[in-house]
Amino acid sequence: MSKIPEGSELDEMDRALLRLLQADGTLSSSALAERLSLTVTPCWRRRKRLEDLGVIRDYQANLDRRKLGFGVLAFAQIGFGVHAGDDPDNFEKTILALPEVLSCHKVTGSADYVLTILAADLESYGRFVENVLRRQPGLATIQSSLALREIKAETRVPV
Template sequence: MQKKNTHRALLDDTDLSILALLQEDASISNAELSERLSLSLTPCWRRRKRLEEEGVIKDYQANLDRRKLGLDIMAFVHIRFATHTDHTPEAFEAVIMQLPEVLSCHKITGDADYLLQVLAQDLDSYSDFVESVLRRQLGIASIQSSLALREVKTTSRIAIAGRTKQ
């Protein structure tokens, strides 16, 4: 089993402000970022680079509207394994990592072992995904799906503690 590097990064108020601004607009240029922070360009660039190298900033992405891309179904899927003594959960995780339909996969506590967030075009394509992918995984005892009726809140932004308003 792989152990994650969980050391906490030491961040000052300027670092936190950089992170907050990048979460608002990851396409912001270093020049605009330095101007908004009242920081010269080179130190601002160095801080941003350090945050990237330390893994505080994992990557940059555009947030897309799934419905405009024809992905009308969002399902939350609870997966329970029959046994945990063999390597089937690890094999399952390896398969899940390769599936573009799966937005997130979490190993959880409670009645299920995993919680997946899955996107599909429609109910037929979601059904095909369950039948042709999930049900074919060894060791799965049960699959329980809950379909999202309405998105109340969706974000990947993390609240930046200690940041003062700009």
């Protein structure tokens, strides 16, 4: 993702608006305007501008995974034997379609990718590893780590 185009820098009002929306994405333009001491139209314009610039990508609700039956949060480090060819690209395409994979990052170091994966329990995570990850062409290593306790899980960007 590229930076904000020159001449489109964020001012403190934009940053305040972003902090409010990260805390509560359901805020209406009138509620935002009231909290920012603006009128509704300028507030809506700021919000729309931030959306158009891609600073605001989307809106979502943050769900409690445990209450929805996902008791296991796993981190899988994936390594490929050969980095050339189509295998890594095909792997990325496959991962994009898997709802259990919350995030996938191409990284430096001993692994090529780090995935964050949800599963109902250890048995279902094991099935995911066997039936999905191990069947990916070119994959050489999978190293899993399981979250024992979640200390911080934040999606908010400091603005």
